[in-house]
Amino acid sequence: MTHQVHAFEPPERFVAGTVGPPGERTFFLQARGGGRVVSVALEKVQVSLLAEKLEELLSEANRRFGIKLPEPPAATTDNEPLDTPVDEEFRVGTLGLAFDVDTATVVIEAIAAGEAEAEIELAGAEAELAAEPDAVGEDAIDEEEPDPDLDRLRVRLTPEAAREFIDRARRVVAAGRPPCPLCGQPLDPAGHLCPRNNGYHR
Template sequence: MTHQVHAFEPPERFVAGTVGEPGDRTFFLQARGGGRVISVALEKVQVSLLAEKLEELLTEASRRFGIALPESTPSGHDNEPLDTPVDEEFRVGTLGLAFDVDSTTVVIEAIEAGEGEAETELAGEDDDTADEDDEPDDDLDRLRVRLTPEATREFIDRARRVVAAGRPPCPLCGQPLDPAGHLCPRHNGYHR
């Protein structure tokens, strides 16, 4: 079976977004460029971890290579919805990150979930020497995006806003609160 690599180096737009109401949202990464729009589905926790690990990658790149870090962008936020139609190309199983020192760019690779893949992974690389022995993933579709540090910062900011826009967390257990409340495990199943 042949696989497709959807490469955007760089994209016109790369964002995390959702479709649906809080509590029933589907999360997507969406890349647009060259007349193409590719949307891949993933879990909320993957979006949250991706933003966190990208922040760590930028900090490490700054520390190790002296890359100037862009500040958080308070103005000019991309608050536009995902481009429609949102057609899921594949569901993400693994996310890979790398920093290319030569071009001073961040490379994000979203790899399709393989058959029977039970858990999600976030693989990190801190330079452009990716592990070439990962042959089992070679037959899986992937989305590859190359971003400047500024575009990466914008992606991080939006991803955090998208994750935070869901249901508020319970102050005791951290699980999402439904509009009708929930049975908190910290209360051992009892309401106060």
């Protein structure tokens, strides 16, 4: 079966967002452009890690190539919900990052999970994200090219657009259930069994 590469270089909009109430949220990356909208599902930890590694990539590009770091986005940053309907194209197994020096843009690839990766995901393993310093300026997204038969979403962002993505992604991750002040685990509106409180509801 032929794999699909959903390329947006650049997208009109590229954001992280969620569907569902706190505690039951499904996380998505969504790209829009050229009359198309593509949504791919991923884990909360993958969104958080992507924002963190994007920040590191921008800093590394500034250090090595003098790329100007964008200012923090203004309060008018995109706060709109995901475009609907949100149809899951695939579930992300691997995320890849690279910085294209020639165009001074960040390239992000979200690659579908294979059968083995899907099992690992269900076991709660953290996402793999290639954003080592050696990847800066390389054509390849990953040193070890993932299975070419897997579907993927590829976006190319300016540093300014990457900064806006980072800001929104962090707000989306932080908008879940507040942590318990004793154990740090998410509080459940129906009641929280706190291990620091000998299992009693708080």
